[in-house]
Amino acid sequence: MSANPKWAMIIDTTRCVGCLACVAACHNQNELPMTEYFNRIEEQEFGHFPNYNRRFTPMQCQHCDNPPCVGVCPTGASYKRDDGIVAVDIKKCIGCKYCILSCPYNARVVNDEHGYVHKCSFCAGLLGKDDLPACVGTCPTGVRVFGDLNDPNSEISKLAATKKTVQIGKDLNTRPSIYYIIG
Amino acid sequence: MGNHQIKRTQTLREIYWNYLITFYLFSAGISAGAMIVSIAADFINPAKYVSVVRAGAYIAPFPIMAGMVGLVFDLERPWLFWLLLTTFQYKSIMSVGAWIISLFSGVSIVYFIINLPKDYLKLKSKTGTVNTIKLSGFVLSTCVALYTGLLLSTLTARPLWNTPMIPVLLFISAIIDGLAAISLVLCLKRGGWGGAPNETDFSHSFITKVDFTLLYFLSLATAIFLIGMGRSTESAVSALAVVTGGGFSVSFWIGFVAAGIVIPFIAAAYELFAKVKTHKPWLSFISATLALLGGYIVRSVIIDAGQLTKTILY
Amino acid sequence: MRAAAGSALASGLAAGTLSCSTERAAGVRPDASKIPTQCQGCGANRCGIYVYVKNGRVWKADGNPKTYNNAGTVCPRGHAYIQDIYNPDRIKQPLKRTDKGTYEPITWEQAFEEISTKLNLLIMDDGPQSVFWIQYPMANMPLAFRFMHALGSPNTITHGATCFTARNAAFNATCGGLPDNDLKNSRYIIMVGRNPAGGVKLQQIRDIAEAKRKGARLVVLDPRHSETAVMADDWLAVRPASDLAFLLAMINVIIEEGLYDHKFVEEHTIGFDSLRDEIVTYPPEWAEKICDIPKETIYRIAREFAFNKPRALIHRGYHGGYGAGYLNSFQTARAVAIANFLIGNYERVGGLFMPLKPTLGELEKGGHPAPAIPDVEKADGAGVPGRYPTASYSDGIAHAVPELALAGKLKAGFVYHMNPVRTNPNPARVIAGYKKLELLVTIDCVMSETAALSHYVLPESFFLERDDHVDTVHSGPVAQLTMVQQVVKPMYDTKPLLEIITGLSRGLGIGKYFNFTMDELNDLRLRPFGVTLDELKKGGVIEVGPRWEEGFKPCKTPSGKIEFYSSQLEAWGLDPMPRWQEPLVAPDSSDKNSFRLLHGKQAIHTHSMTANVPYLMELSSRYDMIRLWINRKRAEAIGLKDGDTAVVESDIGKGTVRVRLTDGLHPSAVWMPSGYGIFSKYLTTAYGKGINYNDFLDTYFDPAVGHIMSNEIIVRVAKA
Numbered sequence A: 001m002s003a004n005p006k007w008a009m010i011i012d013t014t015r016c017v018g019c020l021a022c023v024a025a026c027h028n029q030n031e032l033p034m035t036e037y038f039n040r041i042e043e044q045e046f047g048h049f050p051n052y053n054r055r056f057t058p059m060q061c062q063h064c065d066n067p068p069c070v071g072v073c074p075t076g077a078s079y080k081r082d083d084g085i086v087a088v089d090i091k092k093c094i095g096c097k098y099c100i101l102s103c104p105y106n107a108r109v110v111n112d113e114h115g116y117v118h119k120c121s122f123c124a125g126l127l128g129k130d131d132l133p134a135c136v137g138t139c140p141t142g143v144r145v146f147g148d149l150n151d152p153n154s155e156i157s158k159l160a161a162t163k164k165t166v167q168i169g170k171d172l173n174t175r176p177s178i179y180y181i182i183g
Numbered sequence B: 001m002g003n004h005q006i007k008r009t010q011t012l013r014e015i016y017w018n019y020l021i022t023f024y025l026f027s028a029g030i031s032a033g034a035m036i037v038s039i040a041a042d043f044i045n046p047a048k049y050v051s052v053v054r055a056g057a058y059i060a061p062f063p064i065m066a067g068m069v070g071l072v073f074d075l076e077r078p079w080l081f082w083l084l085l086t087t088f089q090y091k092s093i094m095s096v097g098a099w100i101i102s103l104f105s106g107v108s109i110v111y112f113i114i115n116l117p118k119d120y121l122k123l124k125s126k127t128g129t130v131n132t133i134k135l136s137g138f139v140l141s142t143c144v145a146l147y148t149g150l151l152l153s154t155l156t157a158r159p160l161w162n163t164p165m166i167p168v169l170l171f172i173s174a175i176i177d178g179l180a181a182i183s184l185v186l187c188l189k190r191g192g193w194g195g196a197p198n199e200t201d202f203s204h205s206f207i208t209k210v211d212f213t214l215l216y217f218l219s220l221a222t223a224i225f226l227i228g229m230g231r232s233t234e235s236a237v238s239a240l241a242v243v244t245g246g247g248f249s250v251s252f253w254i255g256f257v258a259a260g261i262v263i264p265f266i267a268a269a270y271e272l273f274a275k276v277k278t279h280k281p282w283l284s285f286i287s288a289t290l291a292l293l294g295g296y297i298v299r300s301v302i303i304d305a306g307q308l309t310k311t312i313l314y
Numbered sequence C: 001m002r003a004a005a006g007s008a009l010a011s012g013l014a015a016g017t018l019s020c021s022t023e024r025a026a027g028v029r030p031d032a033s034k035i036p037t038q039c040q041g042c043g044a045n046r047c048g049i050y051v052y053v054k055n056g057r058v059w060k061a062d063g064n065p066k067t068y069n070n071a072g073t074v075c076p077r078g079h080a081y082i083q084d085i086y087n088p089d090r091i092k093q094p095l096k097r098t099d100k101g102t103y104e105p106i107t108w109e110q111a112f113e114e115i116s117t118k119l120n121l122l123i124m125d126d127g128p129q130s131v132f133w134i135q136y137p138m139a140n141m142p143l144a145f146r147f148m149h150a151l152g153s154p155n156t157i158t159h160g161a162t163c164f165t166a167r168n169a170a171f172n173a174t175c176g177g178l179p180d181n182d183l184k185n186s187r188y189i190i191m192v193g194r195n196p197a198g199g200v201k202l203q204q205i206r207d208i209a210e211a212k213r214k215g216a217r218l219v220v221l222d223p224r225h226s227e228t229a230v231m232a233d234d235w236l237a238v239r240p241a242s243d244l245a246f247l248l249a250m251i252n253v254i255i256e257e258g259l260y261d262h263k264f265v266e267e268h269t270i271g272f273d274s275l276r277d278e279i280v281t282y283p284p285e286w287a288e289k290i291c292d293i294p295k296e297t298i299y300r301i302a303r304e305f306a307f308n309k310p311r312a313l314i315h316r317g318y319h320g321g322y323g324a325g326y327l328n329s330f331q332t333a334r335a336v337a338i339a340n341f342l343i344g345n346y347e348r349v350g351g352l353f354m355p356l357k358p359t360l361g362e363l364e365k366g367g368h369p370a371p372a373i374p375d376v377e378k379a380d381g382a383g384v385p386g387r388y389p390t391a392s393y394s395d396g397i398a399h400a401v402p403e404l405a406l407a408g409k410l411k412a413g414f415v416y417h418m419n420p421v422r423t424n425p426n427p428a429r430v431i432a433g434y435k436k437l438e439l440l441v442t443i444d445c446v447m448s449e450t451a452a453l454s455h456y457v458l459p460e461s462f463f464l465e466r467d468d469h470v471d472t473v474h475s476g477p478v479a480q481l482t483m484v485q486q487v488v489k490p491m492y493d494t495k496p497l498l499e500i501i502t503g504l505s506r507g508l509g510i511g512k513y514f515n516f517t518m519d520e521l522n523d524l525r526l527r528p529f530g531v532t533l534d535e536l537k538k539g540g541v542i543e544v545g546p547r548w549e550e551g552f553k554p555c556k557t558p559s560g561k562i563e564f565y566s567s568q569l570e571a572w573g574l575d576p577m578p579r580w581q582e583p584l585v586a587p588d589s590s591d592k593n594s595f596r597l598l599h600g601k602q603a604i605h606t607h608s609m610t611a612n613v614p615y616l617m618e619l620s621s622r623y624d625m626i627r628l629w630i631n632r633k634r635a636e637a638i639g640l641k642d643g644d645t646a647v648v649e650s651d652i653g654k655g656t657v658r659v660r661l662t663d664g665l666h667p668s669a670v671w672m673p674s675g676y677g678i679f680s681k682y683l684t685t686a687y688g689k690g691i692n693y694n695d696f697l698d699t700y701f702d703p704a705v706g707h708i709m710s711n712e713i714i715v716r717v718a719k720a
């Protein structure tokens, strides 16, 4: 970990089997109500029998470097931290849902009980203690690689340098911190 | 046959902003529109169009106040609405808008008062102050009318909204709605506030001319919007399809295009070209009601369909 | 939302003061404690996990990085199942069935007394062999053996015959045991119907992913594009029930082209010559007409497989494909074993190897003599020549129980951690059978379908509320010990299995066999390894014994070698070598509504056990997973659109289910996820959601192994 980390994730969709372990792990980690979630798996099918394939794409907050959700927030509840994590200060959130509508990744949800908006925080509370985000640690196929892009020796920095990755929705100028290997 | 592809995803909720937001945008439009029309009429000929000026001034403060109540109750945490006004987030259209609307409300109330027959504020003689109020009222109402569209058009996540034509459409529509509101008031208050016996006829013909022009521009803007979206990205095309061909098509074509544009336009054209000189309240009433209906419906369609359709990312 | 907003006013304000930001809420709270235990979310893998407890409440689970089966990861069921401790449907005290069919709470004392009195009478009348015990095989299965043997009954049964016995029997016949797959080091992996990403085995998908990163190729032979196939280089959409044809053709190519490991075959196998003589009948040109895989592909796969020898393998399989699926499953599994061993991958890195299973210490060593194994044949005929000779003695034949009950051969039974009424074929028949029993006792945490038929229901403590047996399930290239360790205090008046059995044993006059505590038992189990129970409880896993090493070790077959040709099978009147065998049934190709019904697991469900876990069921509906898969073209031909409701009907049953249209399924089959169709009204989350393949399956017994042949179902599918 570098002195001023920049957290990021690489998601290798070619290894995602859609098992939903990451979804369930996130659910417990963040003590979410049953129907709310921070991450999800999208499925695509290609081709005609028997020339056919599927792809599972894990989706969650992309921790954009240019986060529309932060820009639109009228109270400053949504903010971007120096380490790249986009966070919500739920004390300031009035529940206008503008950020939800502004997010191209559909990453934000309303907490039904209290009315604030919340979302993936890269498990910020776990970081910096040699702990990984819950979804990363539980993935059986190692789809998710998490780490500090400012640390040249981190696994993610090395992977980012050697693998071809894409940022989803790049042309929306969001500059996501999640990079995908599409295969 | 091409490459066959299916995508399966989940969405927690589709609609986050409901009719309260539609109502909020609609009422803000009426207020801003009424104010703009009133001040414009005042600049052109305050004596001749005194009824337009006054009706507009009397309308302006109120719809937006109701709209604000709607907005507050659309919040998931309405009891925290005051947080909106404890900060100024210059990047957030909503934050900027909240401040503009607050200022607008203040100015519109002052404008309302100075247009009352009695000079409560003792301003009649201070032309400079009054002109400042009118000018700032004009600027603020323009901002409010623009705000309702910009609030939507700046979201790249929503292809239906993310087009510069949305603020144009909503701006023109706001003025038409303000005009329609004024027209309705004049149908109810026969004779208006003018001294001359034919004052309502003057006011009415002013309204008709402006209405005709604006409806003409609204239809152009709508056409440009439809053509532009239809020839845009996959996201835009599929978003548009939901509006023009999907579950919203009846609302859009009948509610907005027919009732909100075509019929009022024909009515205005008839009055203009048939050289109808006298005010026919029944005709104005129908035409104005339809215009308002169209104004509400187009916002409702845009708000709902805009939320149902998302930018296709991959 | 609106309604909630108003009422949430007060609580919302309170929440604002409690936690200030999302990231705080997401963090580990300092007061959370972390206790190692073993997951019971599926029963099969029993992954090593840490369970976190916060303010006295179970919070979350993390994988134990050291355990073989999961290595730090946890599947969705594991995450969700820990929360099931709070499921309102749990049984809170012993229950007794009333005459009206309802249940009344009773004390443990009353339960023990009444059950043992009734059982004593039955044993007096019908003998102890009329009693059976059926359970999912877990670390505490030896207790069941002990209990049944003490009573004098040989009838301990697992779910095996409904799951994997054909595979086990075939590997036993070929190499004398069930090997494991060294996927991680393999360069060429073929999965025949096996889908570890759905029927989750975390270590296997992890290793496949790792092998792929190192450049391995993955071939998935499966009528359905399984979740494992997502990672595959080749998906071969085989016609269901014809995997055997594909494998025979592969063997044909490997032998005909001389691609096998000559030295290995010569030194360590018997029967190669007979195999070579016969296999000429099965060239790819023959197979392609049966299995729908083009001959060029079969040639290519066989060659690629052999070229990568010995670091190539065909996964040993589990349920899918040939665990217990078809009439030809036993021979299919034999062909899998033979194709593997022809390339000499036995006990090789990157091939198949015999897992190291540590031998646990025994109770006898602590002065607790074991009861003698009763000298009677098992009622179900498992392992009995002339009946089901290749069936496993310790697994028995689960779905024979209702038949034996109806025939009056079984009178009383204990069902533990299993739900045969839902998981055995033809529910009407199973219900009739289990109802016929004069005494049925179910030990479970919830009112399963079987519990809801029982005379007595005894609530076991949830796994987080009890200690259980030291376990050897994490045995692969290294032997590991793990255990279920208590994490929180029991919430209700429940007991761990040992206490339940001990309680029963007293009134049955076999108390002397159950005069030890769980700690004493575990101490004895650990004794041979020089490890203490405390050490195990602290770390959650302990590695014991040497690591696996490459190199041939004599097989536990009669010849001590790999048996391509099995004289033992011949002596039992079975095919000594795999030969093509038609499946029992086939869909009517002239009827556009006729399909074979296949089934399989989704990663979020275990058998019938997790459908009632609210969060998992929430995932099922959020991801719209309670659907029947059907080939898109065939569905369109019968007027079905994606998401439509279809009627499915076989000779046995009828039901409705929504369909998922896909190009990822062989046209001759429909595929049903297997975890749904709960009909016990006591399971409030799961009740009435979805249907189950058992509703359509007739009761069959494979003539050699006795397995259920769970894919021998023809259904008619039509638009509802």
Ligand code: SF4
Binding pocket: A015, A016, A017, A018, A019, A020, A021, A022, A023, A041, A056, A058, A138, A139, A140, A141, A142, A143, A144
């Ligand atoms: S845990 Fe890994 S493999 Fe499973 S769905 Fe999540 S990212 Fe995909």
Ligand code: SF4
Binding pocket: A060, A061, A062, A063, A064, A067, A068, A069, A070, A086, A102, A103, A104, A105, A106, A107, A108, A119, A174
């Ligand atoms: S993904 Fe959405 S919520 Fe996350 S930072 Fe980007 S815009 Fe904001």
Ligand code: SF4
Binding pocket: A025, A026, A027, A029, A030, A038, A039, A060, A119, A120, A121, A122, A123, A133, A134, A135, A136, C026
């Ligand atoms: S990083 Fe944490 S909060 Fe974000 S999706 Fe993963 S588990 Fe959930």
